[in-house]
Amino acid sequence: MGIRKKIALGFVCIGMLMLLSVLISLFQFSSLSRQTRTILSAGTLNVDLSRAMSDALQEQNAAILQRVVSGKPYYSEHYEQARARFDAAMNEATATVRDLTQVEALLAARDRFVYAVDGRLFSPHVEENSRWYGGPYNAVYGDLLKAIGQYASSNETLFRQRAAALERRAHNSATPALLMMAVMVTIIGMFFFLLDLYYIKPVVAMRRALEGYLRYKIAFDVKMDGRDEVYQLKESIGDLIATGKSKKET
Amino acid sequence: MRFNLILKYIGIVLLLDAIFMLLSACVSMMYYGDSALYPLLFSAGLTAVMGAFPMIFVRERSEINTRESYVIVVGAWLLSCVVGMFPFLLWGGEFSPVNSWFESVSGFTTTGATTIVDVEALPAGLLFWRSSTHWLGGVGVVMFTLLIMPSLGRYKSSLSKTELSPMARDNFRYKAQTIATILIVVYVGMTLTETLLLRVAGMSWFDSVNTAMSTVATGGFSTKNNSIAFWNNAWIESVVMMFMVLSGIHFGLIFGTISGKSKNIFTSEVSRYYLLCIAVVAVVIALSLWGNHTYDSLWSALRYSSFQVAAYASTSGFATADVNLWTPLAMVMIVFVSIQCACAGSTSGGLKADRVWLAMKTVRAGLLRQRHPNAVIRIKIDNVVQEEPLVGAGMTFIFVYMLLLLLGTIVLTTAGEDLTTAFTATVASVGNVGPGLGKVGSMNNYATLSPFVKTFLPMLMLLGRLEIFGLIQFFMLRWWR
Structure with missing residues (x-):
């Protein structure tokens, strides 16, 4: 083998290593950035859904309060809309969540709330309705509100786990490039x-x-x-x- | 010192490492491309490029002197340990840089100590690579390349001087190439035979191959968290024990025994002493354990004691029982066999039974000299007179070895380890045994030790594997001129 070929081969080796190093870094870091985006969007969705559920619940509560005070036998249209919004947010949360245990408490609390509200036959007496509102209703309402809060904070634990996984991933992404650099040197x-x-x-x-x-x-x-x-x-x-x-x- | 030649020969060793990484990647592919596939392929590529690069320029074939051969051997060991880290580092998980270094050095030096808590969680390809490091390390990366490096021609002997224990060379007067051929034939033959026997005894093919590679190399890496105890099978234990004991004997003697030569395992003083030592220690420990009601029957006590004694004495380090739960007498005996270890000319580490036997004969000769001051007393092993320089070198080695054990214990106790752990971890590392007592007992691992200790112990492993002086001379500046 002549000088030209030997030197060219040497440079080709170094060049190939550099190229491979760049390619691997690009591949690993794009994968890392994809994973980060997924985690962040999951977190944002969780916060948005919690807020939507919380708002819809407040509106339902306001409608129920109106009915308790007025003693009317039917719910207002406002209540139905709020309930539909709550259910939609709830369904989205169930569909998007990875671990169903995260929404189990929420689903149970929602079922108890629906059962308590739908099963209530309102009397024309405001005092009787107020007793229901302050007693059984307040308990299921409080539970649901608490469950929404838990759902919102459940992501924090998940966030921590995902952040640790992300850290490991970042380490694994940097290692090939570092090794390649060491070999290249x-x-x-x-x-x-x-x-x-x-x-x-x-x-x-x-x-x-x-x-x-x-x-x-x-x-x-x-x-x-x-x-x-x-x-x-x-x-x-x-x-x-x-x-x-x-x-x-x- | 011609570094171009040194680079070329170290490169050949690295290419061999790359071939075994590719083999491990093939195992990974057989297991439907498990998570070790990419790290193994990537590591093989990097190692192959590093190994092949010097060959673009270095074409000449010329004589290698002793110094160059030392640098090639030590350099090949060190670099093999470095590239051996790559698959572990890339796979991640429990393999931090410190753990990867520990695992790689422990593999190539055939120590078999591990920092991995859940070995069973590792993918098949990576488990095979761990066993490969043992197998490659066991035969000696350089001995391996002697057979595939026809370019070395008549200069092969300079390399084998550093790789084979000096005692083995002097005890066994074969030509270097004959020693290398015998080593390979016995090594490969034993690995294949053990694989088949383990398969018949009830292990899967994968576990059989890995265990055989570890046993013949006197390593100790297992595919299970509970080592051989996982199978709780007397046949498997018997096969592993037999091969552990055999792997601790001079390979030339095994070859001599198989080929019906007069010089064989049964006629050699050293191998007889080694076998007797294992038998006596196993019986003493069994009696002690039976007397202490550690085991229900004498048979059980003998079963576990003989396996553990063989594991520690041959420096394999497999486990079927927790030695930490044994009697103090049993523990002391285990420490004794861990220091003495097996015969020179085998893949085991440690002080070597040859040196202990020589030391005993030297003491006897010294006593005789006191009684008969004018008598000419010669020390003979197998009817061969041991020259004064050889006896002196043996005694110096024992002294330096003991000094190293003391130094290691001091460093480890300074780092906060208890005395039992510090002393036995040092013994297990310098002797390439693997398990010790205390935190690093037969059923424990090195995961709980501090990063400093996990960085320090591999140095002791390397010192032990390269027979102490090899590594010391490598780092002596005057020597490089």
Whole structure:
């Protein structure tokens, strides 16, 4: 193999490592950023749904309060709309959650609330309705509100777990690139050493030997390991000197 | 010192490591591309590039002198340990940089100590790579390359001087290449035979191969958290025990026994001493455990004591019982066999039975000299006179070994470990045994130790594997001139 090929191969090795390092870093970091986005969007969705459920519940509560005070036997349209909004948010939370235990308490509290409200036959007496409102209703309402709060905070624990997973992922993303950099530094070191040994040192030695021959007629004797172009150059110089000598003699 | 040649030969060793990483990746693929596939392939690529790079430039074939051979051997060990970390580091999980370094050094030095709490959670490819580090380390990365490096020609002997224990060389006067061939034939043969026997005894193919690789290398990495105790099978224990004991004997003697030569396991003083030592210690421990009602019957006590004694004496370090629960006498005996270990010329580490036998003969000769001051008393092993320099070197080694144990214990106690853990972890690391007592007992691991200790112990493992002086000389600045 000639010098050109050897050096080209050396550079190709380094180049390939650099390219691979960049590609792996890009792949790993894009995957990391995707994962981060997923976690953040999951967190945002959780907060939005909790707020929607909480708002819808407040509106339902206001409608029920109106009915308790007025003693009307039917719910207002306002209540039905609020309930539909609550159910929609609730369904979305159930559909998007990864771990169903997160919404189990919420579903149970919602069922108790619906059972208590729908099963109530309101009397025309406000006092009787108020007793219901302040007693059984208040308990299920409080439970549901608490369950919404728990659902909102449940993501905090999940967030912590996901953040730890993200940290591990970040470590795993950086490791291949770091390893590749370390290998590349080692190869660059070897490359420099071998170039110096096989090409720079022999050329310097040849120059010195040639100078020695031209100035002081010291024999041109350079020792070399390889059998490549530099060696052939040395041989050619040796031949040239020998030819010059023989011409002088004749 | 010709670093170009050194780089070339270390590169060949790295290529061999890369081949085994690829083999592990194949195992990973057999297990439907488990999570170790990408780390193993990536590591194989990096290691192969590093190993092949010097070969682009270095073409010449020339003589290697002793110094260069030392640098090649030590450099190959160190670099193999470094690249051996790559699959662990890339896989992540319990493998922090410190744990990866510990695991890799423990693998290549055939120590078998681990920092991994849940070994069974590791993917098949990574488990195979762990066992491969043992197998590669056991035969000696350099010994391995001697057979596949035809370019070395007649200069092979300079490399084997550093790889084979000096005692083994002098005890067994074969040519270097013959030693290498014998080593490989016995090594591969034993691995295949044990794999088959373990399969017949009831292990799966995967566990059989891994356990055989670990046993023959006198390593100790297992595919199960409870090591061999997981199977609770007397046949499996018997097979593993037999191969642990055999792997602790000079491979040339095993070859001699199989090929019907006069010099064999039964005629060699050292191997007879080693086998007798295991038998006596196992019986004493069994009696002690039976007397103390640790086990219900004498048979059970003998079953567990003989396995553990074989595991510690051969430096394999497998486990079927928790030695921490044994009697103080049993523990002391276990520490004794952990320090003495097995025979030179095997893959085991430690002080070696040869040196202990030589020391006993030297003491006897010393006593005789006192009684007969004018007598010419020569120390002979297997009817071969042991020259004074060899005896001196043996005694110096024992002294330095003991000094190292003391130093290690001091460092570990300074780092906050209790005396039992500190002393036995040092003994287990320098001797490449694996388990010790206390926190690092046979049923425990090194996970609970501090990162400092986990970084320090691999150095002791390397010192022990390279017969102490090999590594010390490598780092002596004057030596590099």
